[in-house]
Amino acid sequence: MFKYPQSILNLIDSFALLPGVGKKTAERYAFYVLNEMKQEEVEEFVKNLESVKNDVRHCSVCGNLAEDDLCPICQDTSRDHSIVMVVEQERDVLSMEKLDEYKGLYHVLNGAITFSKGISPQDLNIDSLIERVKKGDIKEVILATNATLEGETTARYIKELLVNFPDVRVSRIAYGLPVGQDLIYADQMTLLKALEGRREYK
Ligand SMILES: [Zn+2]
Missing domain, CATH: 3.40.1360.10 (Dna Topoisomerase Vi A Subunit; Chain: A, domain 2)
Structure with missing residues (x-):
């Protein structure tokens, strides 16, 4: 039986982690990335995902979003x-x-x-x-x-x-x-x- 390449399956799984995104939508997103998005757009997307996790933290005083300690x-x-x-x-x-x-x-x-x-x-x-x-x-x-x-x-x-x-x-x-x-x-x-x-x- 035909199966999608593993990297597509992985991307579908990743999109399906998002709230409100079911398997069908996740599949649509994965194929959009594959067929529609330009290389630079994909790189920008990856960079933004990493940056939000690496650079954004919570203010040590109030818990609001911060890029520094405060x-x-x-x-x-x-x-x-x-x-x-x-x-x-x-x-x-x-x-x-x-x-x-x-x-x-x-x-x-x-x-x-x-x-x-x-x-x-x-x-x-x-x-x-x-x-x-x-x-x-x-x-x-x-x-x-x-x-x-x-x-x-x-x-x-x-x-x-x-x-x-x-x-x-x-x-x-x-x-x-x-x-x-x-x-x-x-x-x-x-x-x-x-x-x-x-x-x-x-
Ligand atoms: Zn604060």
């Missing part, structure tokens, strides 16, 4: 280093930055507490947040996790931990968005209103 936001001395906004994902930082309104720092949790998937507080960057607060320079923590069950559970959990720091104001962004919506899907106006309308979190 991300550009943590390095920026013109920003207010006494306010920290807690978000679930790196992409949430970008959504908020697009508003050009918030001038504090961030803390990226890398997910939300999801007991059904076995994601517990220990799997998230929560300890490092508490360490930052312990240093004493932070006056406000804005909880900007998603308006989902998981996001709310996570905000509650962090709020409880921050009770030990009575000098730190804890606020939650006001969601004018439908409950259940992720931050990254919010439109700019809604996000701006959510930031402006943040309230003390009790």
